[in-house]
Amino acid sequence: MSExxxxxxxxxxxxxxxxxxxxxxxxxxxxxxxxxARLDIYEPPRFFEAFxxxxxxxxxxxxxxxxxxxxxxxxxxxxxxxxxxxxxxxxDGQLAALRRLLYCGEWIESQTLHIHLLHAPxxxxxxxxxxxxxxxxxxxxxGLRLKQSGNAIVExxxxxxxxxxxxxxxxxxxxxxxxxxxxxxxxLRTALDDAWDTVRxxxxxxxxxxxxxxxxxxxxxxxxxxIESGVPTVLPYGDEPPRSFPLRDFRDHVTEEQxxxxxxxxxxxxxxxxxxGSLARYAVNGHLLSPLALAAAxxxxxxxxxxxxxxxxxxxxxxxxxxxxxxxxxxxxxxYAVEEALRIIAEYERPAHPHVEVPAxxxxxxxxxxxxxxxxYHHYALxxxxxxxxxxxVPPTAQNQGAIEEDLRRLVQGGLDRGEDSxxxxxxxxxxxxxxxxPCISCSAHFLDLKIERPFRQPWRVRC
Amino acid sequence: MSTPTTPQPxxxxxxxxxKFASCDGCQLTLLNCEDELIGIAGExxxxxxxxxxxxxxxxxxxxxxxxxxxxxxxxLERVRRIRADSRHLVTIGACATAGGVQxxxxxxxxxxxxxxxxxxxxxxxxxxxxTPISAHVPVDFELRGCPxxxxxxxxxxxxxxxxxxxxxxxxxxxxxxxxxxxxxxxxAHGTPCLGPVTHAGCGALCPTYGRGCYGCFGPAGxxxxxxxxxxxxxxxxxxxxxxxxxxxxNVTAFTAVAGQEPGTTEGEDPV
Numbered sequence: 229m230s231e232x233x234x235x236x237x238x239x240x241x242x243x244x245x246x247x248x249x250x251x252x253x254x255x256x257x258x259x260x261x262x263x264x265a266r267l268d269i270y271e272p273p274r275f276f277e278a279f280x281x282x283x284x285x286x287x288x289x290x291x292x293x294x295x296x297x298x299x300x301x302x303x304x305x306x307x308x309x310x311x312x313x314x315x316x317x318x319x320d321g322q323l324a325a326l327r328r329l330l331y332c333g334e335w336i337e338s339q340t341l342h343i344h345l346l347h348a349p350x351x352x353x354x355x356x357x358x359x360x361x362x363x364x365x366x367x368x369x370x371g372l373r374l375k376q377s378g379n380a381i382v383e384x385x386x387x388x389x390x391x392x393x394x395x396x397x398x399x400x401x402x403x404x405x406x407x408x409x410x411x412x413x414x415x416l417r418t419a420l421d422d423a424w425d426t427v428r429x430x431x432x433x434x435x436x437x438x439x440x441x442x443x444x445x446x447x448x449x450x451x452x453x454x455i456e457s458g459v460p461t462v463l464p465y466g467d468e469p470p471r472s473f474p475l476r477d478f479r480d481h482v483t484e485e486q487x488x489x490x491x492x493x494x495x496x497x498x499x500x501x502x503x504x505g506s507l508a509r510y511a512v513n514g515h516l517l518s519p520l521a522l523a524a525a526x527x528x529x530x531x532x533x534x535x536x537x538x539x540x541x542x543x544x545x546x547x548x549x550x551x552x553x554x555x556x557x558x559x560x561x562x563x564y565a566v567e568e569a570l571r572i573i574a575e576y577e578r579p580a581h582p583h584v585e586v587p588a589x590x591x592x593x594x595x596x597x598x599x600x601x602x603x604x605y606h607h608y609a610l611x612x613x614x615x616x617x618x619x620x621x622v623p624p625t626a627q628n629q630g631a632i633e634e635d636l637r638r639l640v641q642g643g644l645d646r647g648e649d650s651x652x653x654x655x656x657x658x659x660x661x662x663x664x665x666x667p668c669i670s671c672s673a674h675f676l677d678l679k680i681e682r683p684f685r686q687p688w689r690v691r692c
Numbered sequence: 693m694s695t696p697t698t699p700q701p702x703x704x705x706x707x708x709x710x711k712f713a714s715c716d717g718c719q720l721t722l723l724n725c726e727d728e729l730i731g732i733a734g735e736x737x738x739x740x741x742x743x744x745x746x747x748x749x750x751x752x753x754x755x756x757x758x759x760x761x762x763x764x765x766x767x768l769e770r771v772r773r774i775r776a777d778s779r780h781l782v783t784i785g786a787c788a789t790a791g792g793v794q795x796x797x798x799x800x801x802x803x804x805x806x807x808x809x810x811x812x813x814x815x816x817x818x819x820x821x822x823t824p825i826s827a828h829v830p831v832d833f834e835l836r837g838c839p840x841x842x843x844x845x846x847x848x849x850x851x852x853x854x855x856x857x858x859x860x861x862x863x864x865x866x867x868x869x870x871x872x873x874x875x876x877x878x879x880a881h882g883t884p885c886l887g888p889v890t891h892a893g894c895g896a897l898c899p900t901y902g903r904g905c906y907g908c909f910g911p912a913g914x915x916x917x918x919x920x921x922x923x924x925x926x927x928x929x930x931x932x933x934x935x936x937x938x939x940x941x942n943v944t945a946f947t948a949v950a951g952q953e954p955g956t957t958e959g960e961d962p963v
Contacts, residue, residue, distance in 0.1 A: 272713035272763045273818050274794040278805035283936060290906065294793045294941065297717020297839060345723065345744060356745030358733045372726040379724060387897040389724055390717040390839040391908070394901045401903040486812050582902075659746075 253636070253658055260644050265637035267629060267662070277619045285311050285588045285614040286397055292606070292621065293391045298341075298668050301334040301382060302599030303606075304395045305456055310606040311397055314593025317586040322579040323399040324456070326385065329572040330395070331456045331597070332565040333381025336419070337389065338600035339506075339558040339565075340378060342666045343430065344371030347555050350660050351433040367429055370422050374562065377419035381569060384412055399583030409573045416570050423563035424524065430559045431528040435552045438639060441465045442501040442631035444508035444547070445482075447598050448472065453516045453564060454509070456597050462497065463511045463534070463547065470512070475594045478605050482622060494629050495622060501630035504602025505665065506557040511547045521564035528556040551635055551664035558666075588614025599624055601668050625667045635661045705754035705853070708740035710774050712760030712767050713794055713822060717839040718785035719743055719759050725842055735853055751777030755852050761787040763794060763822040775829035782848055783825045786838035790910050790945040793838070795822040798944065824944070833858060838908040838941040841893045862913030864888055865905050869896035877904055882927045886937065889915040889949070910942035911949045 256264035276295055280288060288307035293300040305327055312319060319327070344367070345357045354360040361368040379389040384404060386392020394401050443465055447458025460481070461472045473481055482502075484495050496502070510525075514533020517525065525533070530553070531546035548557065592609040602624030609618035639661045640654055648654065709719050723729065723744060732738075739749040756778035762771055775781055786792050797805055802820045806813035825831055835848055835858075844860055851858040861867070865887035869876070877883040877899045885904035887896065891912045898905045911917075917938075924934050938946040 272767070273806070273809065273816055274713060274763075274822075275797055275802075275805040275809055278808040279793075279796040279800065281808070284933075287936070287940075291793065291940070294715050294717075294838065297715040297720050300715075300717070341723065349746070355747035358730065358738065358745070359747070361730060368730075372729065375724075376726045387901050388839075388841075388894070390720060393898045393903060393906075396903075400901075401898075402901045486810055 253662075255636075255640060255654075255658075257640075257644070262637050262641045262644065265633050265640060267633050267636065277621060280608075280616050280619040283616050285315065285586075285608070285610050285616065288606070288608060288616070288619070289395055289397065290391070295621070295623070296668060297390050299334060299338055299599045299601065299604075300391050301330055301386070301395070302597055302604050304392070305331060306595045306597045306599075306604045306606040307608075308395065308397055309457065309595025309597065310593045310608050311595070311610075312586055312593065313595055314591045314608055314610050315397075315586050315589055316591075317398055317584055319399055319584055322577055323403075323583065325572050325576065326400065326403060328456050329569055330382060330385045330392070332569040332572070333378045333385065335455070335565040335600055336378025336423075336562050336569075337375045337382065338378070339562045340371055340375040340426070342600075343426065343555055343558050343562070344368060344375070346666070347558075347663055348430070348433075350663060351430075351555075370425060374419055374422045374426065377415050377422075377566070378562075380412060380415055384408065396583055397586040399579075399581075401582060403578055403582045405578055406576055409576060413570060413573045416566055416573070419566045420563070420570070423559070423566045427524045427528050427556070427559040427563055430555050433555070435550060438550050438552055438635070438642075440503055440507065440549045440551050440631055440635055442503040442634065443497055444511045445497055445502045445504045445603060445627070446508040446512040447596060447603060448512055449516075451516065453513045453568075454598055455565075458596070458598070460596065460603065461512050462502070463508070464500075465549075475596055475605075478594060478596065478622070479607065479620065482605070482627065484622065484626065495627040496630065497627075501634055502627060503631040503665075504624045504627050505600075506554045506561060507548060507551065508602065509561070509598060510557045515545070517560070517564055518567055520567055521560055524563050525556075525560045528560060530556055530560065551661070554664055554666075588612075592618075601625060601666050602628060623668075625665075628665050628667065632662060632665050632667065635664070704735065704737040706739040706749070706752070707736040708751065708753035708756045708774070708778065709738075709743070710740070710756060710758045710760075711742075712758070712771070712788070712825070713763040714760030714785065714787040714792060716743065716759075718788075718837075719757070721784075721840050721842050721845055722757070725846060728846055732849060736849070753778045754780065755849075756781045758783050758788050758825055759785050761791045761794060761822040761824060762828055763819050764817055765819065766817070767819075768828065771825060771828050780832045780852060781825075781829070782833045782835060782852075783831050784835045784840050784845065784848075786836065786908065786910060786941050787822075788825045789834040789836055790942045791822045791824050793941050793943070795943050796939070797822055799939075799947075835860065836891050836909045837893050841895070844893055861892055863892050864912040864915070865890045865892050865894070865896050865899075865909070868892045868894075869899050872896050872900060874899045877902065878923065878927065884924050884927045884929050884933075884937065886920075888920055889917050906940065907938065907946065908941045910945040915949050917946075917950050 254266040288311055289304040292303040292307045295303055349356055349360055357368055382389045382392055386394045444463040447454040448461040449458040459472050463470045482495050482497050510533055515535045530548055534545035534547055590610055590612040594607050596603055596605040604624055605622040607620040608616055611617050636658055639657050643657045756774055783789050798821045806816055810816055848858045869887055878885045883904045886907040887905040889911055890905050890907045891909040893909045
């Protein structure tokens, strides 16, 4: 923490709740201006990158899954892609489709959890889902039902919803039969209606004005909304054109630095703040959503996404940069994931083998997928016996931290300018600013110490 | 937490959900009980569950569910405070019951680990070991698994509400595997499987998917690990492979059963 300035006061507000992670928020306010906003993350170090060394090349999917119980599929599939890349193995056809189906399940359950249990209470003035269920029971029940349908996909394909057991290098231990997928399709047809209703529901929320000025980073894939693979693509803030770079160069562009008093490493993209996740995905790939999902986006008031390949003179569409409205994009992504899951099931033919062989060889590989919260990158180096000699994992929340801090600064400044000066008001603003980004700091006991340093106590202003 | 629509008993027991070093998966298991969640909230006052609610009430708690391992100086103090505040303390998951995957540090040089991950290790507060909750305070019940099983979690909560002991069997995965009608992956395919020495609870998931059990529920109540080692070797595992197989998500628990440190498969007598 910074040294207190003369006459400052330090305010403690316990518990940043309905997020993943333990954080201390440090605000310095001088003469009504926020001069510093810092989110310090205290995640007990668990040393994954260290103990991966010396393990077999087959182990990262199951081991790194344990980094996060909220998005284990993201870790498993990023790990698989990186090791397969190192070993020169390619997983395609129905096996790749099944991976996408599994990932759709995680998107549905994780995004739905955030929408209904973590984020919506902010818009409706509730502490939690249980209290929300008193006045919005149908919406809560629908959210739980939708979340269950996502879990049902992961459970069928993976064995269980958290740390599924069926994922392996090269594909799966066992692939389902067409008949086994049929009941899932029945369930997903109901989920499609629920997802539509969710979009309409969140479209009716009240969204404060806000703009996130970070560069947007998402994977891009030819002809489809990227989930389980893609090329890192940047949509800069301002008038610069979009740019891409090869995944193998990821660490040249996204650099991690350590800051004091935080166990999370902070990232920068080519020296600037950047944001990954729903807003970035919609900006980079929105034009590749299905017609149904695009119709839902329009109904939600999101506006047409920009066309990256737009001919000169064609409208660039609209980049949604309001972090409050990320809940709309999440709802649209859930609808898309349900629809995509139904499509994959309809087109499914059981492959001849549940996996392709991934023989170990010396080399290095890179893998990235779109976790619900954003781009998740893995890198492994292997020796000739297939032992891991180096591991690097860059999770989305480490990348988003700079953008979250900038959001905090802007939103608190806006609050101060409007005369929202009480600790309670500022804390609520801070919590909302953080929750907008659904951080998953996977993680530790959750609390937010709000420390506001001010040279003197500002008089309360009565608001009319 | 506020009152739901169902009629309330006059004094609902108070539930606290707490977290140490972990992945959040075990407390997420509670949120994955979609069909029971609103019912549970009717029977219990959810007084402290940060992931799910902004409404935080202080102790005492009638039932504390604790996830995660003790791995920082702050944890040492907080685990005692939670114990003092809780009438019944139940640990959930491999981190809380055996130190978790991060207990691999217990057999390594933590200074080197710090230097591997962090440029400035001096900024990081950590203990040299990751230990189960029971190493620090008395625990009333331990629910195993990485992650725990949803049905078993509901059983623990139901048993608490009924004032009885949870009906959680102590036997090995093989029992559940036979009951499920699986063909034995070891006998039929020569697939290395820890089912014979691993605690039941998952429903024999891995063998059901044609995979050998990898021990994520830790050792069963009684194990004969030395008897399994020759079978693992017969099926193509070297000592190194066996070491890694046993020393992953429940490294401290299997080490205790084997009576040996990771990386060795000598010393065949269980402790």
